[in-house]
Amino acid sequence: MDTMMRASVLTGPQRIELQERPVPEPGPDEALVRVGSVGVCGSDVHYYRHGRIGSMVVEGPLVLGHEVGGTIVAVGDAVDPARVGQRVALEPQRPCRRCRRCKTGQLNLCPDMEFFATPPVDGAFCDYVTLPADFAHPVPDSLSDAAVGLLEPLSVGIWANRKGGTAAGSRVFITGAGPIGAVAALSARAMGATDIIVSDPVESRRQRITELASAQAVDPTAGFDPSDLEADVFLECSGATPALLDGLRSLRPGGTAVMVGHGDEHISLPVQDIQVREVTLTGIFRYVDTWPVAISLAATGRVDLDALVTARFGLDEVETALTSDADPLSMKSVVVVNEGDR
Amino acid sequence: MDTMMRASVLTGPQRIELQERPVPEPGPDEALVRVGSVGVCGSDVHYYRHGRIGSMVVEGPLVLGHEVGGTIVAVGDAVDPARVGQRVALEPQRPCRRCRRCKTGQLNLCPDMEFFATPPVDGAFCDYVTLPADFAHPVPDSLSDAAVGLLEPLSVGIWANRKGGTAAGSRVFITGAGPIGAVAALSARAMGATDIIVSDPVESRRQRITELASAQAVDPTAGFDPSDLEADVFLECSGATPALLDGLRSLRPGGTAVMVGHGDEHISLPVQDIQVREVTLTGIFRYVDTWPVAISLAATGRVDLDALVTARFGLDEVETALTSDADPLSMKSVVVVNEGDR
């Protein structure tokens, strides 16, 4: 067993260094996971570029990366030793389990949550990580290493649609055809939505989402009137203020809007319209109980996660990976930390 | 049976005339109701003063008044004739019953709704009105005429709390101690809320709400910090923009905000905070299936509607009634159209 490992560390504004660190030890309830593949998320890019997301500020060295698949190589005393060797998808959260939120099915709102790659908690651009064993979800061999890591963004898409109430026959309007819009659309489709309309100003992205998710793509800059849509569900996945306003207008009376992308801190909203049409506006923060669903959807072929991968990098190329989104056709970059068997 | 009746008609900006009009005839499914008592609502006042509420514009003579109690004096062919003589509370809406909203329990969102005192549909400041018989709800003799009319604002309070998810043990924060804040508080209490906090800048109103609804009253202008509240439910009943912002801060993660009062058309909202705390923001527009509940609550003494009445007027005093809210201690003015037995 290794005692030292590689870690790709954000050590300052837009500065990533590959360092040597001790391999962590799993606590009694934890698993030690050798990292296989880690997807690059927009939040990783944001911390790299700006050193903060809202009130969450990077104040010391930080390992980024939280879309993780790997293999259990050791477990704590309270964990079934037969789990060693298991391929797992990591649900990168560590809630307190004791507060009222944790005990009522809202662990994502736990005030004492520790979450991968959210300062000061390290993430997974490194060889080994530990996490509570119940948050390391076994995956079937049919899923590729990259797909296992991308169960995390798929979870975001599932949670967004759950909050929106997407059901069989729903009409779902999505703004933004980037990676989050894509997992939102794929999840909507998997939940039975029969009309999925995605808006994005970039033509190449519109074309791609049409292929990926059998969605209809529209150009919000070309005279598109969202108020004709009468959508049941609206998922804002772009972070753009005009997109949020478009989406609110797209909803039928009684429809639900969910903010998934991150944008301006304050936005002037048409509150009277929200009120008299009894529209519901909410947002999502992480997820609860999505991995079992995400794994089932991917394992049965309902959702093809490999199709999202547009570039692969090594652990020594994390900085390049973090800047790879400059290409508008970049969907999902993946850092292959350790080659697996698949 | 009378063939002509009195009607108090809004004939122009801030001009009310008492006119003679023919008594309406009930359709096959309708009841003809002799009006007993009609509460004055803020929307009546608004139409009187400004001639419009948002996109709803008064363009011809309009009878105001939609908080109505009365007695059935005739019925159409398809209605049980035994209902003649029944004291009833009027649910002042006439949905199409055929659209998808009507058939799925959301009749308040029917696009073809005709609603009392909403242009161009006349209301009830007159001797007789017709409405579908199933929207004329029988009431027990124990309720006073005034109370019967005030089942309508109570319905608003019930619907607001239903949307908010108020339950036994809930902490409910309400902004505004006027009539809508009062019915919201009374409804919250009837649903089992154990902490009801009402904010209002006027001391006399704070004092009154404390007595009426066993609520705790706070002064929003006196250093009150709503973010300490960790409320489950927030009901905005003032129409004031700062109150909406206060209320959003008052909520615990996962809490629900409901806009009940009417204020600015657009408001700059802290959308990032709404998102990362998974707060839900919605509003109410009228109500669905609230009369049976309102009648039960009033009839069993859980809610005392008579205590809300601060002034009474005759049908020839509607204009005075509509301006009676100048007094900050005015809660609910009632127009007694025809004296009943109670």
Place this chain on the structure above:
Amino acid sequence: MDTMMRASVLTGPQRIELQERPVPEPGPDEALVRVGSVGVCGSDVHYYRHGRIGSMVVEGPLVLGHEVGGTIVAVGDAVDPARVGQRVALEPQRPCRRCRRCKTGQLNLCPDMEFFATPPVDGAFCDYVTLPADFAHPVPDSLSDAAVGLLEPLSVGIWANRKGGTAAGSRVFITGAGPIGAVAALSARAMGATDIIVSDPVESRRQRITELASAQAVDPTAGFDPSDLEADVFLECSGATPALLDGLRSLRPGGTAVMVGHGDEHISLPVQDIQVREVTLTGIFRYVDTWPVAISLAATGRVDLDALVTARFGLDEVETALTSDADPLSMKSVVVVNEGDR
């Protein structure tokens, strides 16, 4: 326009006669529909064989058939005349629209419901029927006449899964691989269920459901232990008492059982087990708001209804159609009343 039409009438126990009857006239809110295709339902067969279903007894001549597609040929005064010529799927119910159930989204529980082919209300084995125009749902040309009729059984499958709470990733256990089990499985799949297990003692039916719905089929007579399943949802679609008991054991704690098939009036149930595992048991009676969903699922190819059709008959062959289920491989017989264009 025809004034007389053909009607296939149940005139006595197991006696069907083709009669001439006047073409009905649409009421103001109604459509007159020329019947295209009518599926044969188990309840039709039951009335034909036994003259009753529970407390619903055939006491006079009755036209059977309620799985209906057709074309609007005339409309009442209150209906948009542009609808004439529209191909429609018929939702064969006529609720009162005025009771508390109708106004709260539970119109299927309306005590005054009139339902096609439920005594004494005639059904659709005839050339023309009338129904409220809002229950005649427009369908796209891409759907065959037979498929349009089979939106009714698909609605049963959708409603069953809604009651069961089927969602993306659900494990659904279904007992019975006949037509109802098939639509239940197809609906579950369309709603995102990733594990669908269907039990049936007949091997040929197991094989067929595997192909139709990508379900896993099991033989309940061959040592199958349902308690290993830990299903989220159980849909009883066979009417067999042992199947209901199997299904209750198949559920995980907190799971939901829905009775869809009709069987014994009383059954001895393991109530302590239901209680301590907080299992929910309910059943379905018709449906609410399922046609829009069913049409979307069929029109987008999520559900292939044509694949269910195993035999076609003319209107003069209704009796043969009603007995065609003797063949265990009969899935859905269809009576083609009037040839359409598709």
Place this chain on the structure above:
Amino acid sequence: MDTMMRASVLTGPQRIELQERPVPEPGPDEALVRVGSVGVCGSDVHYYRHGRIGSMVVEGPLVLGHEVGGTIVAVGDAVDPARVGQRVALEPQRPCRRCRRCKTGQLNLCPDMEFFATPPVDGAFCDYVTLPADFAHPVPDSLSDAAVGLLEPLSVGIWANRKGGTAAGSRVFITGAGPIGAVAALSARAMGATDIIVSDPVESRRQRITELASAQAVDPTAGFDPSDLEADVFLECSGATPALLDGLRSLRPGGTAVMVGHGDEHISLPVQDIQVREVTLTGIFRYVDTWPVAISLAATGRVDLDALVTARFGLDEVETALTSDADPLSMKSVVVVNEGDR
């Protein structure tokens, strides 16, 4: 600090011995609680009399008692030491916190639950107990020691009504006017139910429930026809088979029946009727997140728990307490283990 303590132990069939045992040590996340008052529950009586409840069998010495109030006297390292001295109500469960049920708000269905006084886990008829500190809920001084213990049965009543969907204006039918029927009625009332009908064959119990919970009491043996009730919610609190059947008939279409009392393992139920009226049948097993609500209801005077206490015993009188229910007017016996200040 004491090192030894008294414990009242069930050592064999209907044999209780007062023994000396070591005071337990709190684990890192635990509190050590000096027991004040413990209510006697029907399940305690059942274990005492029959040595088992269903599959749960007493196989060694067992301390009974799980309705517990007390005072924290020591805490583990991970617990705020300021909690020492706090008066607390004990939520007597210890879920695994790691399974899918625990993480989705259904911890009561955790397969690895350890629950007070359920073999082989000891309860609280003793001087000291330990439990996870987050399950020791602080209570205000206004609640008596006895009331603090009775928050546990109140929790049962709250959970039963939550499962039943009791809301403002609900009509709730309850069978059985014993302690469980009483907390069910008190909870229903606190949640806004306006019609509460309780059936019990014993007149003195009917009279008492009328006073305690402002309920209407009926005699099920005196020609009472439950099918007239059209109840929204039915709570079976007697364990009697005829009561369950009565209750199912009492429900309106779409109503919900909840089994709260424990009775026969199998019961022949009218499944066709359940199905065609879309009635929902379920049961309750313990509770989730009820203490905060129970404490609020008791502390604000919405529910008076002291009124339920009909007898008090010392720790050396547990056996007498366990047989005190022979008196039909016994409602709730309480064992005062250590006198508190209230």
